[in-house]
Amino acid sequence: MALNKHRESFLYTKMTELDLIENIDFAKGNGLVTTIAQDAATGEVLMVAYMNAESFQRTLQTKEAVYWSRSRQCLWHKGDQSGNIQKVKSIYLDCDGDAILLKIEQVGNAACHTGKRSCFYRQIDDTGIRDVGAQVFDPKEVYTK
Amino acid sequence: MALNKHRESFLYTKMTELDLIENIDFAKGNGLVTTIAQDAATGEVLMVAYMNAESFQRTLQTKEAVYWSRSRQCLWHKGDQSGNIQKVKSIYLDCDGDAILLKIEQVGNAACHTGKRSCFYRQIDDTGIRDVGAQVFDPKEVYTK
Numbered sequence: 001m002a003l004n005k006h007r008e009s010f011l012y013t014k015m016t017e018l019d020l021i022e023n024i025d026f027a028k029g030n031g032l033v034t035t036i037a038q039d040a041a042t043g044e045v046l047m048v049a050y051m052n053a054e055s056f057q058r059t060l061q062t063k064e065a066v067y068w069s070r071s072r073q074c075l076w077h078k079g080d081q082s083g084n085i086q087k088v089k090s091i092y093l094d095c096d097g098d099a100i101l102l103k104i105e106q107v108g109n110a111a112c113h114t115g116k117r118s119c120f121y122r123q124i125d126d127t128g129i130r131d132v133g134a135q136v137f138d139p140k141e142v143y144t145k
Numbered sequence: 146m147a148l149n150k151h152r153e154s155f156l157y158t159k160m161t162e163l164d165l166i167e168n169i170d171f172a173k174g175n176g177l178v179t180t181i182a183q184d185a186a187t188g189e190v191l192m193v194a195y196m197n198a199e200s201f202q203r204t205l206q207t208k209e210a211v212y213w214s215r216s217r218q219c220l221w222h223k224g225d226q227s228g229n230i231q232k233v234k235s236i237y238l239d240c241d242g243d244a245i246l247l248k249i250e251q252v253g254n255a256a257c258h259t260g261k262r263s264c265f266y267r268q269i270d271d272t273g274i275r276d277v278g279a280q281v282f283d284p285k286e287v288y289t290k
Contacts, residue, residue: 016271016272016273017271019273020269020271020273020274023267023274034179034193036181036190036193038188038190042188043183043187043188043189044188045181045183045190045246047239048179048181048239048244060269060270060271061271090268090270091268091269091270092265092266092267092268092269092277093265093267093269093274094192094193094264094265094267095257095258095259095261095264095266095267096264099193099264099265101190101265112240113240114240116240119239119240119241119244120237120238120239120244120246121237121240122168122237122238122239122240123235123236123237123238124165124168124205124236124237124238125205125235125236126161126162126165126205126206127161128161128164128165129165129168129238132237
């Protein structure tokens with residue numbers, strides 16, 4: 001089962017969680033589902049990331065966004081390094097079960113590793129690409145490791 | 146190059162479009178980028194779909210959302226059958242170039258094939274899954290083929 005591909009030490013603590021997780025189609029994306037983080041207060045779409053079953057379970061339990069980092073191949077508690085964690089206010093599953101929407105409170109007001117408020121800071125039209133994002137922090141000061 | 150995998154008859158009509166498309170990382174997703182459709186007026190996240198380079202180009206040119214259907218393996222002009230097209234108001238690219246956000250006007254007020262306003266109509270919490278979506282149309286009446 002493809003669900004196993006991206007997991008570390010997946011533990012079920014409650015039957016209801018198992019039931020919930022069985023409603024999510026991790027198999028279609030080789031163990032991962034696309035996850036959108038949207039500001040719960042303003043509606044801004046802040047970022048897109050991925051979750052495996054364990055990161056979903058941890059998000060559900062801790063009410064903080066935990067993703068699966070495709071580049072580092074590990075669980076990724078968003079904000080671990082920057083302090084800009086995402087407090088999860090509500091969770092939604094799409095019609096075919098392969099995408100998740102998190103409505104969150106973005107601590108530090110910036111979701112992007114560039115220090116921008118949103119990762120979607122580049123606007124495209126038929127004349128080109130413009131940076132329309134709000135710069136919240138200087139990544140050189142925040143990511144010192 | 147993975148970009149070729151999902152294309153039909155990719156034609157560049159303007160140099161600026163080629164420049165734009167080269168800023169989008171289609172290769173990471175084997176020719177596809179994740180695309181979010183958000184209601185431009187209300188901020189509601191309506192659906193997640195995928196675009197190849199040609200569907201992106203057509204979206205840019207026509208100002209209507211054109212996706213790549215992974216299940217049918219063809220270009221998918223959203224709303225072709227239901228009439229519920231998506232008029233594109235603005236387009237955003239994320240920091241690493243592998244996800245696109247469309248701010249749209251949803252004709253017919255429903256984005257989901259189930260007749261719901263949004264595909265994200267199932268709310269999850271640690272007690273279960275609840276249908277919280279607004280039913281806009283009856284899919285049996287709309288999809289008659």
